Amino acid sequence: MISEERIILMTRMASYEDNEGKKNIAIGNYFRSDYLSLQVLKAVLCGTIVYFMLVGAYILYHFEELMSDIYEMDLMGTGKKLLTIYLISVGIYALISYVVCAWKYHNARKNLKHYYNNLRKLNALYKTR
Amino acid sequence: MRSLLEFREYLRVFYSKYDVYIKPAGKFLLAFVVLQVINARLGYMSRIDSVSMVLIAALMCSFMPRNFVVICATAFILLHLYALSIECAIVGLLLFFIMFLLFFRFASKDTVVVAILPVLFVMKIPYVIPVAMGLLATPVSAVSVGCGVAVYYFLHFITENEPALTAMGEDDMMTRFRFIVDGLLANKGMLVLIIAFAITIAVVYIVRRLAINYAWTIAMIAGVLVQLVVLLFGDLVAETGVSIAGVILGSVLALAVGKVLEFFFFNLDYPRTEKVQFEDDEYYYYVKAVPKVTVTTPEKRVKKISSKQ
Numbered sequence: 001m002i003s004e005e006r007i008i009l010m011t012r013m014a015s016y017e018d019n020e021g022k023k024n025i026a027i028g029n030y031f032r033s034d035y036l037s038l039q040v041l042k043a044v045l046c047g048t049i050v051y052f053m054l055v056g057a058y059i060l061y062h063f064e065e066l067m068s069d070i071y072e073m074d075l076m077g078t079g080k081k082l083l084t085i086y087l088i089s090v091g092i093y094a095l096i097s098y099v100v101c102a103w104k105y106h107n108a109r110k111n112l113k114h115y116y117n118n119l120r121k122l123n124a125l126y127k128t129r
Numbered sequence: 130m131r132s133l134l135e136f137r138e139y140l141r142v143f144y145s146k147y148d149v150y151i152k153p154a155g156k157f158l159l160a161f162v163v164l165q166v167i168n169a170r171l172g173y174m175s176r177i178d179s180v181s182m183v184l185i186a187a188l189m190c191s192f193m194p195r196n197f198v199v200i201c202a203t204a205f206i207l208l209h210l211y212a213l214s215i216e217c218a219i220v221g222l223l224l225f226f227i228m229f230l231l232f233f234r235f236a237s238k239d240t241v242v243v244a245i246l247p248v249l250f251v252m253k254i255p256y257v258i259p260v261a262m263g264l265l266a267t268p269v270s271a272v273s274v275g276c277g278v279a280v281y282y283f284l285h286f287i288t289e290n291e292p293a294l295t296a297m298g299e300d301d302m303m304t305r306f307r308f309i310v311d312g313l314l315a316n317k318g319m320l321v322l323i324i325a326f327a328i329t330i331a332v333v334y335i336v337r338r339l340a341i342n343y344a345w346t347i348a349m350i351a352g353v354l355v356q357l358v359v360l361l362f363g364d365l366v367a368e369t370g371v372s373i374a375g376v377i378l379g380s381v382l383a384l385a386v387g388k389v390l391e392f393f394f395f396n397l398d399y400p401r402t403e404k405v406q407f408e409d410d411e412y413y414y415y416v417k418a419v420p421k422v423t424v425t426t427p428e429k430r431v432k433k434i435s436s437k438q
Contacts, residue, residue, distance in 0.1 A: 046230040057223055061310055063303055093231065100235050100269075 006125045013118050021115060024108040035105055036098060043097035047090040055082065134424040137393060151183040153191040160190035160198045163244045166251055167205045170288055173211035177205060195241050206284065214294055216306040217287055220313065224283060228276045236272045237406045246277030247284065255281075257386045258380030259326040260352050263333025264345060264390050271327040278326060280317040286312045318370065321363030340417060344398045349387035352378040396422045 017025070027035060059066060066073075144151060164183040172178040186205070190198050203225050211218040217350040233240050242258065249255045258277075287294070290312065297305050329352045337348035357380055364371045397419045405416045 042234070046234065050227050053223055053226060057220075057310070060303070061220075061307055085336050097234075 002034070006122065009118055009122050010124070013115065016111075016115060020111065025113050025116075027033055027105055027108040028112045030105075032102075032105055033099050036101055036110050040103040043094045047093040048086075051086055051090060133392070134148060134396075135421060136327075138395075138424060154301075156193075156195060156198065157191035157264050158191055159245070160187035163198060163202050163248055164205055166248050167202060167209070170251065170284060171206065171209035171213075173209045177208055187409050190356070196237065199244045202390060206280075206388075210287065213287070213291065214305060216255040216302060216309055217294070219306065220309045221283065224279065232272045232276055234265050236269045239266050239270045241271045242270065242273040243277040243280060246274065250281045250285075253375060254379055255322075256353075256356060256376065257383045259329035259356060260333055260383040260387045261350050261390060263330040263352055264337060264349065264387060265394065266330075266334075268331050268334050271330045273325045274330065276321040278319060278323050282316050282322075283313055286316065317363075317367035321360065321367055321371075323361040325356050325363060329353075330361055342402070342419075345387070345391045345395050349384055349391075353383055353387075356380065398422045 013021075030038070137319070161183060164186055165180075168178045168183060186201050190201055207218055207221050207225070210221045223257055228243070239262065242262065246255060246258055249258060255278075258274055262274060286309070290308070294305060294308070297308075332355045333348045333352035335348075336351050341347065357376060360369075360376050360398050361373070363369055364373075398421065401417060401420050403418045403420075405414075405418065407414050407416070
């Protein structure tokens, strides 16, 4: 016989799985540390690509001055400066990513807990049939 | 009021019945409008500046995920910029790369705002977006809104300075590149608007989440006032030349849109609020329950009158 309670529960869970749950379940498959390291790694990669693009744009912008001063430039000093800026900017971006992703992971886990509770409830409903 | 509520119920039933068709149609319409606006404003590449191309792209968007509209719009913009000059395309590509790689990773849900916002700018009503996003989304959406403002100002700069850009000879590649970068970075109006929108979204979000009566209405009023103050202050400090009448009119419209959103998404019956207290093993609960305003749609009865007995 059709159980109304079971159908309501299943509909709710199916709707969750289709929408918000899809992402949350994907996040929930990871351990916290694994998820965060992967996201920070992605952030570092993206940050690095953007940094090099910006440096390229800077060189293009100051091309003439750079070409005329290239022999008088302190290449080591410039390299060090570029590296410091790279480390600081990518570091800050990675830190922001870490905080945002930790918050996302926390929320996903909280929602999944509710979802798993519903699963258990559903299981119990089947057993008491 | 009752007839409005009934209308809302009708809409809800209609949407749930036909959402298989409404969603693609909505995406198609959005893509069509966005791409048409891009073609009308930029339109440097004749090959894609035709309704048939827009229709093909919009049809593609209708059965792809919502964010595909943004990718399509980006492709159209970059192709037009490439047709104008390679330097414009390089700066555009850089701008979009920064957005996609750095920002959209956090706010993938409301990326579509980046495509909608420039259209609203063209319609002179961008002030609606921060209030709407504060009501319906999270403060993270400030990222997408900020990117949308940057895209609009970049395109606006290109269209404004198109004669100057085309007047520069082929050999002035560096000068053209510098000219575009300077124009983008030195735009104080853009910066003020990004800050104002971000603050507005945060204020609206914080106030609407407070456990106070009429939180949504208070939130949108507070948001609009804060937006007005920040824009006027920005104008005073950075001389952005913002049109005060435009801002005030836009704010009134933002309030109207906010009220419509409230009616559809958060219609509560405050006079019937109930306050209850109870406890379990671990907590003591102070619960304030506000009922939603609902009506049942009247059933239509069709009475057949036939002459045959």
